[in-house]
Amino acid sequence: MSTTILKVQNISKQYRLGKIGTGTLSHDLNRWWHTVRGKEDPYLKIGEANDRSVKGNSQYVLALQDISFEVKQGEVLGIIGKNGAGKSTLLKILSRVTAPSTGTIKTRGRIASLLEVGTGFHPEMTGRENIYLNGAILGMTKKEIDTKLEEIIDFSGCERYIDTPVKRYSSGMTVRLAFAVAAHLEPEILVVDEVLAVGDAEFQKKAIGKMQDISKGEGRTVLFVSHNMAAVKSLCTRAVVIKNGMITFDGGVDDAIQFYLKESTVHTAIKEIKERKGSGIIKIIDVEVFGNSIGILPQTGQPFHIEFALSNPKGITSNQMRFDLRIDDHMGQRIAWMSDSVLPKQSFNTSQRVQFMIPKLNLNHGLYYVTTHISVNNEVSDWIQNAFSFEVTEGDYYGSGKKTPAEQSKTLLDYNVNYL
Numbered sequence: 001m002s003t004t005i006l007k008v009q010n011i012s013k014q015y016r017l018g019k020i021g022t023g024t025l026s027h028d029l030n031r032w033w034h035t036v037r038g039k040e041d042p043y044l045k046i047g048e049a050n051d052r053s054v055k056g057n058s059q060y061v062l063a064l065q066d067i068s069f070e071v072k073q074g075e076v077l078g079i080i081g082k083n084g085a086g087k088s089t090l091l092k093i094l095s096r097v098t099a100p101s102t103g104t105i106k107t108r109g110r111i112a113s114l115l116e117v118g119t120g121f122h123p124e125m126t127g128r129e130n131i132y133l134n135g136a137i138l139g140m141t142k143k144e145i146d147t148k149l150e151e152i153i154d155f156s157g158c159e160r161y162i163d164t165p166v167k168r169y170s171s172g173m174t175v176r177l178a179f180a181v182a183a184h185l186e187p188e189i190l191v192v193d194e195v196l197a198v199g200d201a202e203f204q205k206k207a208i209g210k211m212q213d214i215s216k217g218e219g220r221t222v223l224f225v226s227h228n229m230a231a232v233k234s235l236c237t238r239a240v241v242i243k244n245g246m247i248t249f250d251g252g253v254d255d256a257i258q259f260y261l262k263e264s265t266v267h268t269a270i271k272e273i274k275e276r277k278g279s280g281i282i283k284i285i286d287v288e289v290f291g292n293s294i295g296i297l298p299q300t301g302q303p304f305h306i307e308f309a310l311s312n313p314k315g316i317t318s319n320q321m322r323f324d325l326r327i328d329d330h331m332g333q334r335i336a337w338m339s340d341s342v343l344p345k346q347s348f349n350t351s352q353r354v355q356f357m358i359p360k361l362n363l364n365h366g367l368y369y370v371t372t373h374i375s376v377n378n379e380v381s382d383w384i385q386n387a388f389s390f391e392v393t394e395g396d397y398y399g400s401g402k403k404t405p406a407e408q409s410k411t412l413l414d415y416n417v418n419y420l
Contacts (some may be wrong), residue, residue, distance in 0.1 A: 003072065004070050005071060005109065005189060008107070009104050011067040011102070012092070012100060012101050012102045013086075013245075050095065051359050065246050067086075069247065071221060073221055075222070076224060076235055076265050077238055078238070078239035078256065079240055079242060080225070080229075080242070086315070088115065090242070091225060095112070107189065109189060110187040112182040112187035112189070113193075114193060116160075124166075127156075128163055130177070131177075134185065149214045151184055151251050153180075154182075155184065158177050179210075188220055188221065189220070190223070197226070210224070224385050230332075237253070238253065238257035239257070241260045243263065243302050261330045270285065273387065275385070278381045281376045281408060282351075285311045286385070288306075298390060299362060299398075300363065300364055300397050301360055307353060307356075308355070310351060312351060321374060321381070322361045329366065329368060330369070332369075335411060362397065363412075365403075367391050368389060368405070373383050379414065
């Protein structure tokens with residue numbers, strides 16, 4: 001049975017908005033008077049939710065509000081959410097960079113953090129000296145650091161510059177060295193913010209591999225914040241979604257990503273979408289996605305329809321136009337492409353509606369995004385990236401009474417198995 005290594009209970013963090021962060025004199029005196037009498041700070045519960053996109057009326061904002069969760073030893077917890085949701089604030093509290101306004105944190109063992117480029121590094125000191133400095137901060141002896149030194153330098157790929165002051169490093173080199181130090185000095189909990197995105201593709205792959213080794217091979221715990229859903233899926237064993245300073249989902253990685261993307265999707269009427277390219281000779285003004293009939297949700301193994309209403313004031317006929325659409329999964333990977341250009345056209349009428357129909361939907365259950373592209377006489381008329389999304393519900397594709405696990409495949413094939 002795995003042991004709980006981190007327990008967070010009712011964590012909240014309040015900030016005062018504006019240039020002065022300490023509050024007014026009257027507020028300070030009021031706080032002091034409540035403290036003298038053994039009362040709770042009167043301003044801790046005052047404040048609006050952490051929604052960066054909305055102008056509020058309060059001077060105070062709750063960057064985090066009543067956050068509670070537990071992490072087991074060896075678990076890799078993904079923390080996902082929009083910019084400004086409170087992810088970095090939470091990691092700073094867990095790393096003891098800042099203190100919570102309310103709540104408690106219980107940990108077992110050392111925490112190493114990689115929160116921002118250069119965090120914990122002294123710019124005037126060399127890379128080598130900073131390795132020893134970070135190790136000392138983590139409570140390691142010089143002898144312990146000596147045994148790991150060559151391994152850290154080799155992993156970072158900064159050997160040529162290791163005796164150069166860190167202030168002369170690029171941001172990518174700094175992150176390389178900082179991650180190498182944090183990962184190799186054997187903390188029980190490794191906290192990694194979006195900072196890894198600064199590194200190049202080769203280093204990101206190397207870093208994710210190292211974090212997998214740390215959690216699976218060495219049984220240490222990782223908290224990982226990223227907007228790269230593919231990295232979260234490949235690395236994490238569990239994920240939480242933070243929205244406006246509160247945890248809105250805690251569970252499996254796939255379910256968490258689906259929840260986050262569904263919450264993040266802005267449902268704008270397709271007619272009102274401004275971010276589209278083309279001449280506009282023909283434009284999409286409405287779309288309906290349905291299963292067996294209008295109003296029925298798409299289901300794996302059942303008929304599937306996408307029907308578009310078009311604005312076609314110049315009476316363009318179907319033989320003059322080309323209509324393509326692309327279906328992507330929630331990770332942004334292309335799943336399917338359909339186009340009227342590869343099918344024989346039945347008629348050359350003036351088009352006001354276009355329907356794509358799949359007799360037996362072979363998409364597994366999940367959330368999907370559609371990009372549309374219409375051209376007229378080989379000129380782009382209406383091109384919309386991620387124009388809309390739709391959800392496919394579970395279905396018995398093979399007629400066997402069994403559902404196909406979505407994590408195994410996004411698309412399903414008709415096939416036979418014969419034992420000969």
